[in-house]
Every structure is written in structure tokens, then in C-alpha cells.
Amino acid sequence: MAGEADCLEPDEIELGAVLSALADPHRRRVIRDLVNDADGSERSCTSFGLELSKSTRSHHFKVLREAGLVHQVDRGNRSEVTLRRRDLDARFPGLLDLIGRDGT
Amino acid sequence: MAGEADCLEPDEIELGAVLSALADPHRRRVIRDLVNDADGSERSCTSFGLELSKSTRSHHFKVLREAGLVHQVDRGNRSEVTLRRRDLDARFPGLLDLIGRDGT
DNA sequence: TGTGAGGTACGATGCAAGTCGAACCTTGGA
DNA sequence: TCCAAGGTTCGACTTGCATCGTACCTCACA
Numbered sequence: 508m509a510g511e512a513d514c515l516e517p518d519e520i521e522l523g524a525v526l527s528a529l530a531d532p533h534r535r536r537v538i539r540d541l542v543n544d545a546d547g548s549e550r551s552c553t554s555f556g557l558e559l560s561k562s563t564r565s566h567h568f569k570v571l572r573e574a575g576l577v578h579q580v581d582r583g584n585r586s587e588v589t590l591r592r593r594d595l596d597a598r599f600p601g602l603l604d605l606i607g608r609d610g611t
Numbered sequence: 612m613a614g615e616a617d618c619l620e621p622d623e624i625e626l627g628a629v630l631s632a633l634a635d636p637h638r639r640r641v642i643r644d645l646v647n648d649a650d651g652s653e654r655s656c657t658s659f660g661l662e663l664s665k666s667t668r669s670h671h672f673k674v675l676r677e678a679g680l681v682h683q684v685d686r687g688n689r690s691e692v693t694l695r696r697r698d699l700d701a702r703f704p705g706l707l708d709l710i711g712r713d714g715t
Numbered sequence: 716t717g718t719g720a721g722g723t724a725c726g727a728t729g730c731a732a733g734t735c736g737a738a739c740c741t742t743g744g745a
Numbered sequence: 746t747c748c749a750a751g752g753t754t755c756g757a758c759t760t761g762c763a764t765c766g767t768a769c770c771t772c773a774c775a
Contacts, residue, residue: 522639522709522715523634523636523639526634530630532627533733535630551751552751552752553750553751553752559733561752562737562752562754563734563735564752565751566753567733568752581741581753582742583740583751583752584742584743584750584751584752585741585751585752586751600709602705604705605704606626635762655722657721664764664766665720665721665722666723666724666767667763667764667765669722669723669724670763685722686721686771687722687771688721688771688773689771
């Protein structure tokens, strides 16, 4: 799967891709949950309670990591998702807070 | 056309619609130009230099005003577009600054 | 009093994106 | 040892969206 292959450098993260990724309500919910979690918490893809088939769920996480929003580590059996908070805060200050505060 | 009909109340502006609107590069460019303009400047739809047919251009402005990003007043002959900066800053603080600073 | 420019609405079209099921891989635990 | 659960990939389907041309409206102005 992913590994480190599609991990964007911090300065390669593009606003257009980030906004497109966040335009989808499922993906926005994932990010909102991560923002409101304790710092740097690792979560599995299934822990977000998305009511989707697992192939669709996998697709959404691919979009998120290719946009540079999350980091995903392959543990074979499972996959650990972390928010790239430091990179995102540096590049788009305030953006994650907006997502975290949203009540939609 | 629009008039005041599809003018959202400030607290009806939804983050999802705003992000979807801003995901498009043409629309993002319009907002970026408005952010970097002098406060409250009024502009016509053609003044942004979008290289699109006028029907497509009109479509994009419709998306922007239905999302609550711009206010548009019908002057019959022409149409005056203004950024809803106050409403947007109140509801999504920092968002417009991100768009304005973007170099994409 | 036309005529042209700015905008809108509508229908058609083509492509991107969301969705799913099936097949496959990996690993923890029964 | 094998089975179930978490993930990925692929192909197919469907929906949504950006785009355009055409028709129409309104007004400034020649």
C-alpha cells in the first residue's frame, strides 16, 4: 500500500488538494476527529465509524494521505493514521482549527 | 437572477459548501483577488480575467454566492460582486487569509 | 432606436469522483 | 494451523460537476 511512497514533503502540500479533500463530508469528519483527539494519537481506519464499504473507506484515506493531510503507516495487519498537524499548521495556519470546530 | 433571493444568512453558511466552492481553482482565484483587493471593493464578473465562456463564468459566480462567499447585486446591465468578508471572518476566522496568501 | 456588452437560464456533453463487490495480502489469536 | 479482521487494489457503475452553445434579458451609448 502506501508506505512512505506517497508521503508529500511539507512544502509540496497544495491548498487545492487539501480543500478538495476536505470538501467531502466523510473525509472532513475523519480530520475533525483527529483534530479533536489528543495530540498525535494514532488510529486505525475503522475507528472513525464511517458507514462505508471498506474499499470506499480505503479510497478516502488514500485521498487524505495523497493530499498531505494524514500520515499512514503500514503495520501489515493494520494501518495507523496520524494527522500531519505540524506540517499543516505551518503551511495553512488556522485551517485545522476551523475543521475541528465545525459542528456539521 | 440572484438579487437577494439566494443570499444566505450569516449563520447559514456551511463549511462544506464553502470548501467545495473553494476547491475549484477558478473560484479560488476570484476569492483570492477579492481578499487582496481594497476592503469592500465591487467588481464585475468579467474583471477577474477568467478564461472561460460567459455561461461557465456565470455558473461559478452562482456557486460562490450560493455558498455564501460573495454577495452579488443585480444592476440589470451589470452585476456587482463583493466578498462577504465580515460574515466569513466571523464564522470561519482565518480562512480568507489562507486563500489570500495562497500562491497557487 | 438599434446594437453590443454583461449576465442568467437551460440542455447537452464529457470527464472526474464516490461507491461497491470481489480477490488478495498480512497478521493476531483461537 | 487456519481463520477472521483490517487494508489495498481492481474493475464496473453511477452520480456529480465543469464546460460550452444557444436563447433570452437589460441597459448604456452611438
